[in-house]
Amino acid sequence: MREIGGTRNISGPFQHAPDSDSECLKPIAEMICPVFDHQWLNDDYKHLVVEAPVRALAAQPGQFFHLLCRESDDVAPYLRRPMSVYRIDRDQGRIEFLYKVVGEGTRILAELKPGDGLNAVGPLGRGFDLSSKPEHILLLARGVGLATLAPLAEAARERGIGVDAILSARSSDVLMSVDYLRQSSAIVTTVTDDPDDTHGDSGVDKVEEMVRHIAKEKGTGLFATCGSNRLLQMLRKVGVELGISGQVALEQQMGCGLGMCYCCVRPFQNTVGEIDYRRVCIDGPVFDLQETVSW
Ligand SMILES: Cc1cc2nc3c(=O)[nH]c(=O)nc-3n(C[C@H](O)[C@H](O)[C@H](O)COP(=O)(O)OP(=O)(O)OC[C@H]3O[C@@H](n4cnc5c(N)ncnc54)[C@H](O)[C@@H]3O)c2cc1C
Ligand code: FES
Structure with missing residues (x-):
């Protein structure tokens, strides 16, 4: 080096x-x-x-x-x-x-x-936080979102945390990182819209079923997601129902990337349900799943 x-x-x-x-x-x-x-x-x-x-x-x-x-x-x-x-x-x-x-x-x-x-x-920016020491985490990525989530699997492995990853994509041609995630000891499930996909399709309902199944079977302590607003909303709902906390990496167009220009501000919901505005570049890009609002 x-x-x-x-x-x-x-x-x-x-x-x-x-x-x-x-x-x-x-x-x-x-x-x-x-x-x-x-x-x-x-x-x-x-x-x-x-x-x-x-x-x-x-x-x-x-x-x-x-x-x-x-x-x-x-x-x-x-x-x-x-x-x-x-x-x-x-x-x-x-x-x-x-x-x-x-x-x-x-x-x-x-x-x-x-x-x-x-x-x-x-x-x-602020990255993912594993300080709550979950025994198992479930990563859910769509498209290029997996570029952001992939290193989390490696960080989890180094801490002895079990990892499942669900990778969703429109077709198997754009599914990447499966080997990298498996090398990081993650159990990887892929879902695509390909006609021969054994899981049927990459629709949110199908993915929700998988998330619920894995979370109950493995005792998931943390969800992490990136890349899809629809999957984010689904995870928020499942997180509340099953009492599982979550983190999401958000993408927002940026100017300075350093907290100075306020170009990347977006609304969030604080713990008492009020809307406040935060800069994705410096307050995130990783946020608490339940604090995000739809876009
Ligand atoms: C924190 C963060 C991490 C990111 N990590 C990755 C990554 O690992 N891999 C990856 O492929 N992309 C990532 N992105 C998105 C990436 O920054 C944009 O795709 C890129 O800036 C587009 O630049 P461009 O000049 O090619 O396209 P532009 O001509 O600027 O835009 C092309 C299209 O992309 C959209 N776009 C531009 N910037 C963003 C943005 N920041 N977020 C969402 N949409 C955007 C535009 O609205 C437009 O539709 C990340 C974004 C953020 C904020
Ligand atoms: S990009 Fe300038 S404050 Fe976030």
Whole structure:
């Protein structure tokens, strides 16, 4: 592993972030990370592996980096693009991202070649919290949401926590990370709309049945989800009924990613049922499942 020069401390709200021992209190920095590998996984998704300095390797599941998408010195979208950490390989000194190419920024990102430098700011935000020491967690991801949830399986394994993961996707072509999750000792169930899918379809009712079954059989202590509003709403309902707490990683368009511009504000419901407004980049992106409101 090599430390990459030129990192720059960014002072900001994280320096005096409130009332929590969240990993987001760790120092954040702007850094240039040499690209180690960059491959298409299918028509839509790319897997990017970069060499990262030690401070970036402190990233926790659910945290993200703000990536500069630069085609040349002249052509670059003004705003960075937020991307969750998909894997943190502390032994090799690498961080991995799994992302869907959707627009200008990610199209430019997709052009990076091994040896190029990725300009990243991070690690940012508050990640998942396993401090309640559940014996079993159930991950529920749709589409690219699994990029955010996958490292949580590894973190859970390191703590001796059992993991089941339900991965939902429109087709098996875009189902990814099954092997990575299984390597992390997760029991993986996949649901797609493919006609030959043994589970029938990826509809919410079907997934709810699976969630209830696994939660009762395994004594789930925590739900974690990302990637679908409909699955989020279903998990909230099941969580209340079965008395299981949950966490959700939210995606919101961002400006600064540092808590200063208020571009990422959205409504939440506090513990007494009142609506309050929080910044996804700094108060999240991981939030208590029951505090989210529909969008
Ligand atoms: C904390 C966080 C973590 C994320 N992690 C991942 C990840 O691991 N993998 C991944 O593929 N994507 C992830 N995203 C979404 C990713 O940031 C956007 O897809 C990306 O910024 C789009 O940039 P673009 O320039 O290619 O597209 P744009 O041209 O900016 O937009 C293309 C389309 O994507 C939508 N979009 C843009 N930004 C976001 C956003 N932040 N959230 C939701 N929709 C958006 C736009 O409304 C538009 O419809 C994450 C977003 C957040 C906030
Ligand atoms: S993106 Fe600027 S405050 Fe969240």
